[in-house]
Amino acid sequence: MSSHLKNETEPTMWTAKLRNSWQRNLPIDKLLPDTQPAYVASWIYIFGVLTIAAFGDIIVSGLILSFAGPAWYHTSSVGLFVNSLHFWGVQLFFVFMVVHLWGKFWMAAWRGRRFRTWLTGIAAFLASIGTAFTGYLIQTNFDSQWIAYEAKDGFNAVGIGAFFTPTNIGQIMLIHVALLPLVLGAITVWHVLLVRKNGVVPPIDAAPEGGN
Amino acid sequence: MSGWLSDFMNVPATYIHFTSWLQISVANLIVIGVMVALFIIAMFAPFPGSHSTDSQTSGDQS
Amino acid sequence: MKRSAQQNAFDSAPWTGRVRSYDIIKEGFIAILVVSILVVTFSLVFGSPDDKQLTFKGWAQTNPTNFYDTTVQELAGTSGSAGYGPPYNHASDGLNIGPLWLQKWAGVTHPVDVPNDLVITPLSSTVVPAQVATALATWKAATADQQTAWATAYDTAIAAVEGDYTIVDPGDYGPVPAIAQGLTDVAKSGSLDGLLLAGGNFFSTDNTKQILFFGDGAYLDDAATAANLQGNTWGMMNETGRYPGQAWLWLYSLWYQISPFTNEESAPLGSNADAYIMFVVLGLTGALAFAPIIPGLRSIPRRIPLHRLIWKNYYREENIPRRK
Numbered sequence: 001m002s003s004h005l006k007n008e009t010e011p012t013m014w015t016a017k018l019r020n021s022w023q024r025n026l027p028i029d030k031l032l033p034d035t036q037p038a039y040v041a042s043w044i045y046i047f048g049v050l051t052i053a054a055f056g057d058i059i060v061s062g063l064i065l066s067f068a069g070p071a072w073y074h075t076s077s078v079g080l081f082v083n084s085l086h087f088w089g090v091q092l093f094f095v096f097m098v099v100h101l102w103g104k105f106w107m108a109a110w111r112g113r114r115f116r117t118w119l120t121g122i123a124a125f126l127a128s129i130g131t132a133f134t135g136y137l138i139q140t141n142f143d144s145q146w147i148a149y150e151a152k153d154g155f156n157a158v159g160i161g162a163f164f165t166p167t168n169i170g171q172i173m174l175i176h177v178a179l180l181p182l183v184l185g186a187i188t189v190w191h192v193l194l195v196r197k198n199g200v201v202p203p204i205d206a207a208p209e210g211g212n
Numbered sequence: 213m214s215g216w217l218s219d220f221m222n223v224p225a226t227y228i229h230f231t232s233w234l235q236i237s238v239a240n241l242i243v244i245g246v247m248v249a250l251f252i253i254a255m256f257a258p259f260p261g262s263h264s265t266d267s268q269t270s271g272d273q274s
Numbered sequence: 275m276k277r278s279a280q281q282n283a284f285d286s287a288p289w290t291g292r293v294r295s296y297d298i299i300k301e302g303f304i305a306i307l308v309v310s311i312l313v314v315t316f317s318l319v320f321g322s323p324d325d326k327q328l329t330f331k332g333w334a335q336t337n338p339t340n341f342y343d344t345t346v347q348e349l350a351g352t353s354g355s356a357g358y359g360p361p362y363n364h365a366s367d368g369l370n371i372g373p374l375w376l377q378k379w380a381g382v383t384h385p386v387d388v389p390n391d392l393v394i395t396p397l398s399s400t401v402v403p404a405q406v407a408t409a410l411a412t413w414k415a416a417t418a419d420q421q422t423a424w425a426t427a428y429d430t431a432i433a434a435v436e437g438d439y440t441i442v443d444p445g446d447y448g449p450v451p452a453i454a455q456g457l458t459d460v461a462k463s464g465s466l467d468g469l470l471l472a473g474g475n476f477f478s479t480d481n482t483k484q485i486l487f488f489g490d491g492a493y494l495d496d497a498a499t500a501a502n503l504q505g506n507t508w509g510m511m512n513e514t515g516r517y518p519g520q521a522w523l524w525l526y527s528l529w530y531q532i533s534p535f536t537n538e539e540s541a542p543l544g545s546n547a548d549a550y551i552m553f554v555v556l557g558l559t560g561a562l563a564f565a566p567i568i569p570g571l572r573s574i575p576r577r578i579p580l581h582r583l584i585w586k587n588y589y590r591e592e593n594i595p596r597r598k
Binding site for chain 3: 034044049056086098106112113129132160162165168170201203205207
Binding site: 041042043044046047077078080081084091095098099102103 | 213214215243246247250251253254255257259261
């Protein structure tokens, strides 16, 4: 017991270190805030959460599609509807994410040691492009035939094609379903935790001497 | 369900040719237009409760 | 210094000024509700694209001549796949960027023996007429040089009459015409798709051979042209039908529209366009990722003051003027 108490004041345990660091950097009232700085008052702020909401919709329709199998929607009208949910979820996802990206650029939202937040956002954008691309490849229709044929050249040209093969539908399906949503989800969680930890960036020129 | 307008949607698309090398489908142009429009609206539209100082009704923002 | 350091400290410090109430859970809930309604509405109204997959049966039935000619090219080694190089074969070194031969260095990880994998083996795996079986036996008994000589002679003769193999001059083509006709008939019957995919196995998850063969002919290419999906007409961004495509790929697609990348004959940039464009896009992505620390780029938001609109209420209430 005494060693346990000692660890609380001066942690050497990995677990205690992690917990203390979490509590210091991201206490629950930062994680689930009920106030925001007064300047957080513009419609531009809603596009991050809209992107996440669209991602959620994509996950749900994607799960239904994966349980039914990749060729279901060619023959089932319910399947085609779920495919439509997946398709429009992706379109909205990218619309919201691009507007979010523009907004953050024009706010120079990387200021005040928020560069990592910006980087994780760009990483999420790239992971989204990869996820969408692999999704287009597993439509099992004319579109995916053509995209596989065309896209292989780009990847082959720089050696990526040696291990990432757009024409190998088994590989692409696993990557699209099992890997990329997890990667994108993890990056998104990281991104949001950084936003909560650092707070929303103050306005450009919000003066140290005033307004505070 | 194939969508109420699926007959309208499943025909060859219309493309706008700005120059010999720059062309875009109407659908993509609409999507890009929507992005720009949303961005502009987000800039200008008044945000509810934006004059609160301490504890007014919550708006929705992230 | 002072001011920028002071400003950075202020920007990164926890906010101690005025606040407004904010319900993060309620916000998330409303966002999910609104987006879900939009997604369902768009799906009900527009549906989604699903142009049927093309098949070898469709190709061989609608354009048997092109299928036949392509089969001869696979045997002669003149098709796109036969001369591709890594990761499928050693027929070429692939693309390069100056001294960087990434395609070659990555190696042949996905071997495709074009004449055998695309023509001989599938044809040998199904029931064929006697003359085709005899032709296959003749082909297999011949030396590689003999095989190449037959196929090349026939391929050249077909090219000389612009593809119409029914009017080629007589020559020493060995078993090649019978094999090409045999594969065309198998394709017309609809069994080539399965033969190429499964290759005699039970499970099959890799469509590489089918895609390569398909791409060597005109059928897939013509369909893509008709659907405006060709890379040199921004096809990377486009979708079948009137649906929106992948507008987010505009910056990648752009480079395929402009000189010298549009000219395959133009070395080195045009002839290695796929490789160079990959690096151009990588560089631009890096610029986006590191915009916050790139001088000039990082100052754009301050120079073009859209932020005065975003935070207009705050600036007014706090009476903060714009600083240059």
